[in-house]
Amino acid sequence: MEMHRKKRIEILLEAPAQKRLTDLLDRLDVTGYTVSPVLGGKGHHGAWSREGLPSAAGAMVSVAIVVAEERIDEVLEPVFELVRRHIGIVTVSDVMVIRGDRF
Template sequence: MEMHSKKRIEILLEAPAQKRLTDLLDRLDVTGYTVMPVLGGKGHHGVWSREGLPSAAGTMVSVSVIAAEERLDQVLEPVFDLVRRHIGIVTISDVMVIRGERF
């Protein structure tokens, strides 16, 4: 089976900023993304959990994007401009996909 090398951009950020991020990804013509709730974790300021929070204000989401390496800077620069104003993390990793033409 033929595989294609791509980049996975994983963005964890405050849930209230999710729409701004996905709107930005749409304007950047990203072919697709997946949004998932983050249940909890541990970071610079200790352990946190979304359990018991009355609203989305303290919750986090994870947004995954698969992109061609050539588009990485074009996507990352505006994404980081948005994320740096919020609590968030951006990671990039290598992935292999089967249908390379979709990214």
């Protein structure tokens, strides 16, 4: 089976910024992304949970994107510019996909 090398960008950020991020990804012609709620975790400032939050104000989401290696800077730079103004984390990893024409 033929595999294709791509880059996976995962963005963890405050839920209220999600729409700004997905609108940006649409403008950048990213072919797809997945948004998932983040239930809790532990970081630099200790453990946290969205349990009991009355609104999305303290909630976090994770947005995953797979892009061609040659597009990584084109996508990553504006994404980081948006995320750096919020609570969030951006990670990049190497992935292999089967249907390379989708990215």
